[in-house]
Amino acid sequence: MRSILLGLYALLLFLSPGLHADNVTLSHGIAMHGDLKYPPDFQHFDYVNPQAPKGGRVVESALGTFDSFNGFIVKGTPADGLGLMYDSLLARAHDEPFSLYGLIAESIEVPNDRGWIIYNLRSEATFSDGQPITAEDVVFTFDTLRSKGAPFYKAYYADIDKVEALNKQRVKFTFKNNLNRELALIVGEVSILPKHYWENRDFDKPSLDIPLGSGPYTVDSFDAGRTITYKRRDDYWAKNLPVVVGKNNFDYRIYDYYRDNTVAMEAFKAGEYDFRQENSSKRWATSYAGAAFADGKIVVKELEHQNPTGMQAFILNNRKAKFSDPLVRQALALAFDFEWTNKNIFYNAYKRTHSFFSNSEMAATELPTEAELKILEPLRGQVPPEVFTKVYRAPETKGDGRIYTELRQAKRLLLKAGWEFKNGKLVSKQTGEQFVIEMLLYSPAFERVVAPFIRNLERLGIESSIRLVDVSQYISRLRSFDFDIVVSGFGQSSSPGNEQRDYWHSAGANTEGSRNLIGISNPAVDHLVEQLIQSPDREQLVLRTRALDRVLQWNHYVIPQYHINKYRVAYWDKFAMPAQRPKYDLGFNTWWIKPDQENN
Missing domain, CATH: 3.40.190.10 (Periplasmic binding protein-like II)
Known part of the structure; x- marks a missing residue:
């Protein structure tokens, strides 16, 4: 009966003014x-x-x-x-x-x-x-x-x-x-x-x-x-x-x-x-x-x-001046030893996340193709140059807990970004104030993951602490962007689209309750989000999502964690x-x- 009704309705469409069957x-x-x-x-x-x-x-x-x-x-x-x-x-x-x-x-x-x-x-x-x-x-x-x-x-x-x-x-x-x-x-x-x-x-x-x-x-x-x-x-x-x-x-x-x-x-x-x-x-x-x-x-x-597993990460609040420099964000990522954490805390259960669209064909895991470069080329000079020439990988270690090489690299980046070391503390050259980070959590179970990360940050002269709050207070503080770093994620579907605007677009950067937790306000990202949403077919959707992925990756907006x-x-x-x-x-x-x- 439903098939008959649909058939009759299709005929009606054909006969209706302004509606054409073709x-x-x-x-x-x-x-x-x-x-x-x-x-x-x-x-x-x-x-x-x-x-x-x-x-x-x-x-x-x-x-x-x-x-x-x-x-x-x-x-x-x-x-x-x-x-x-x-x-x-x-x-x-x-x-x-x-x-x-x-x-x-x-x-x-x-x-x-x-x-x-x-x-x-x-x-x-x-x-x-x-x-x-x-x-x-x-x-x-x-x-x-x-x-x-x-x-x-x-x-x-x-x-x-x-x-x-x-x-x-x-x-x-x-x-x-x-x-x-x-x-x-x-x-x-x-x-x-x-x-x-x-x-x-x-x-x-x-x-x-x-x-x-x-x-x-x-x-x-x-x-x-x-x-x-x-x-x-x-x-x-x-x-x-x-x-x-x-x-x-x-x-x-x-x-x-x-x-x-x-x-x-x-x-x-x-x-x-x-x-x-x-x-x-x-x-x-x-x-x-x-x-x-x-x-x-x-x-x-x-x-x-x-399912695409998206991105779970340490989210850095880019609205705060101390996280506004990508060199600083890159340096902080070097202090998270995923390989040691996976082996000693996670029983080797997880894979490292490198992409905002992990476990999907939309992930940027190889150098951009010519078709993708056509999408990225208008943004040259507005995005990190690595977008065009390198494949992003989150920092990797030997997993033995000795990340001296990574911490030395982090120190060089922090010095380049305008910080200096005095009496074992990382301080601003301009104000003399020490770099301080509060990790906001609602689950005590995650303290065991954050604690080793904090120890590594302290080796960089950063004063770090954990603030454990109940779920209601946690939600309230996220909605008002009242945090330094939180553990959160950006879930993805097999067909990304309009939700990307709420994740990354500058329109939500200062709108309380938006899902732009990072506080991204970047015209190049805005452009790519709109391009993704306007994809005319599946092929272009994949290419434009990969392009967006690369720009998000090389801006070092988050410290990627892991997925399963x-x-x-x-x-x-x-x-x-x-x-x-x-x-x-x-x-x-x-x-x-x-x-x-x-x-x-």
Whole structure:
């Protein structure tokens, strides 16, 4: 029936004035580049079990606390799992690099140049109170997020010219130009908000009022800052759609909050919660042992993925004068001995990260090709000369802890940058003040990584310390850029695009709450970000991303750390999962609880 309707609609397009079948496509989905994998009549994604049984409860852990159910604004600390309450116009296929298929929207109309897109909403799409999702809700969502939401939204959707409700079930996005080809897709990924719920409420204030959504779950109960329980909706409007079949199989999803990961780990082994994704190599190597592991009650697995791993690093706050010189930043990087750290602390579990787009074809790991040099050539004189002639590699050591050569090189760089050594201290030639660094952390587990780094910095005459704060204070200080150095990361997808503007563009350098934590304000970077966003095809996307990568690398904005291309998971033996896993996601929302374990 859906195929027949789409066919009739395609004929209507052909006959409609201003819409021509030769340059406007009507489709059930959209791919960033290339063709869609799934045809219009597909029944479910390949990586789900359409017969997966529903039922049971799953408990997961969260760290810190929460004081808000509004995750769309800067203020407050939102609860984990809020995304379970919302639907978007389209849903992503996690076995394709970047393809989306209809969820709230049954179909889309888009011209070849992607200068605009129309979403045709399903008549059966409703919020959890039974009211229909309309084009007015979509318009309200984008107007609200861009005016009152976190700065990310304003940057991410900067190229939207207008959003119009053509009728109750048709909404049109018109873009400022036809260069930002990704924009037609990413507007389809936004959680759609109910206008009738929010229009008389203060959207820009944190609140523990349970919000209204249209997604598969709703908040069942909570204890502020301690636990929150989501209940699967039996009346969920989209449960039989192809993009939803086989997902959302747990009746209840519960997040219990713990002070830190050490406490959370012990709670997991005691059976207080069911599923854990591990990010500490030490815990992975030493803590997953005991009776429950030996007898198979707890399952431990490493699941490989094909996701870009992005950049985890020591983030240097370039807004501060002491970090503004790339020579200084390069010198500080020489004091981080990854090889020793990996061997003595991480059990050789990690690979060194050299690229902001690591574990992907977008990483600049070889000299630029002629095609890439064409992109970079207009920037000659504005970017470090090494961009054109060298392949960046983060500093490497022998791993024996004796990095005297590296520290001597660091000292030469610091002297060249206008610092000097007096009585064993690194001081400014201009002010005489000592170089002081505070490392801001929220997890005690990371102190063991930072402590050796600090010892090496002290050998350079730098006074260094660790400031450990709780999660709420950490988030607040990051939002206001109140830090010297933090450990953070810039996640990447297999199809980078508009999010790069929020990471690196000067527009976010001094906008509190933006993800430009580094404080980059560089016209050459701005230019490359816009070029990346405007990539006309996959080949140019890869070339332009590599060009951006090189410029970020050779400006020494961060001290790269490490990555791993596996999910490390542990769970009590109550789960089953589909035979086929998605390439680009863990796919936990496709798992189910074994029928004989539903009450456990």
